[in-house]
Amino acid sequence: MTVDVEDYYQVSAFESHVEKSQWASMPSRVEANVEKILQLFDDAEVKGTFFTLGCVANSHPSMVRKIVAQGHELASHGWEHIRVTQQDRGAFREDISRTRSLLEDISGTAVLGYRAASYSIGADNLWALDELAEAGYQYSSSIVPIHHDHYGMPDAPRFAFPAAGGRLLEIPISTLSIAGRNFNCGGGGWFRLYPYAFSRWALKRLNTGESQSGIFYFHPWEIDADQPRISGLGLKTRFRHYLNLGRMHSRVKSLLSDFEWDRVDRVFPVNEYGQ
Template sequence: MKNALSIDVEDYFQVSAFDGTFSREQWPDLELRVERNIDRLLDLFDTHRARATFFTLGWVAERRPGMIRRIVAAGHEIASHGMLHQRVTSLSRDAFKADIQRSKALLEDISGQQVKGYRAPSYSIGRDNLWALDELSAAGYHYSSSIYPVRHDHYGMPEAPRFAFSPRDNGLLEIPVSTFVLGGRNYPCGGGGYFRLYPYAVSRWAIRRVNRRDQQPSVFYLHPWEIDPDQPRVDGIGRKTRFRHYLNLDRTEARLARLLRDFHWERMDRVYASALERVSAAPPMAELPRRQGAT
């Protein structure tokens, strides 16, 4: 089975957990390490004949256009991660609309490739701002990967479907990052900090469970900074943030190589090509459950 591999293209200082440490006005003065890490990922993917979707910050693309063109030349998909890694929950509807329109136009101009996909920073689309999906559709996006059906202290909509669905009757497909069910609860198994936290055998077991028991593709994501153990250590952050960000950075690249050997990985637009065709021409495939009292 073909699984969907994705990279959230941002640098270490742009993660939401560091919002209180690095202002966006400081970003131009900081060393950009993302390009060298992307090049390592491109080499790794080429070795294992894997293709991926790169959800890219417009801010990064503006400063490293050659990197974007190398990603495209290697056969990968470019998608949007917004301009400045602002959580959708922090933006007005008009500000979000401007952000997704600007990032899409910028990425298409640099890459020469149609931008079909979007992933919200920190999976910040959920039950209280589903209007964002209508704006994505109106802006010409075909799919989103922004609703995470888990419980988490910063994001999550555990009542959402675990697999690709159309939450609004607007032709947009939502593709959640993978989870597995244990004891009636969804647990993450689609990458990020959980890939660094779990022993590799747990991630492999969970992805195989999604493929075999659920008969569904797995959706996996990673950040370039997660293969960069030499990145600067940030002072003045909490113990939980430090643990989450720096845990097992020195092991991630080797784990990723094992993952690429153990499974077949493709771009998101190709893995979900038939579903994208169906949803553009049909009513929603699944409806989001409503919370009592929700509108």
């Protein structure tokens, strides 16, 4: 069970509508939403992994410490939600090192995992996995093996695989193969789009039919139907971001009770990797 900790205005789809210079003046809702998630997890006796933006951790250090104090894993989501496709190797190296250092300083715990903004590691920039290994990360969860207009590596393995010459474990978001095509069943907008019964069926099929652990993700803003609306969005962006936000809290609650969940570092053999 994973959470990508970012605020509603920091999503990649809003890049052309909300400048980074505006972030400081926008009402932040991430801490209150993370508090709701922590309560959901506590009620279900679930521990998860929180992939956290460095800039969010820098502004909300007490939130980060609370995540760790409650037994959850802290991992890196990069500094400012910049897609890897928009960075060269040097900028990426600085980003992942800066974020990891800050998260470890705030939390007092080792940060082993990384997730790229918008799953922006794919066939054209697999060098990023080498950089993560060099920076001391033990695993990444940054690839989605599907066709998508903004991300995806459909030819990637569907399940966890060694990367960066065996120095790093890549854990793709869960998909289900149907008629030769992979469908996302690991969270995000897909979880809000599909009926809950489909998601439950798909994850059960992964567990029982393929004997694989699923990896699921969602964002704090997805359980916040009252978040401020961003103006000027295109129809597709507006649909994807705001679809079924009011149903998300109850769906996550059902998901937590219908399956057994734990932190990434305890479900997958990440300790076999790294320097």
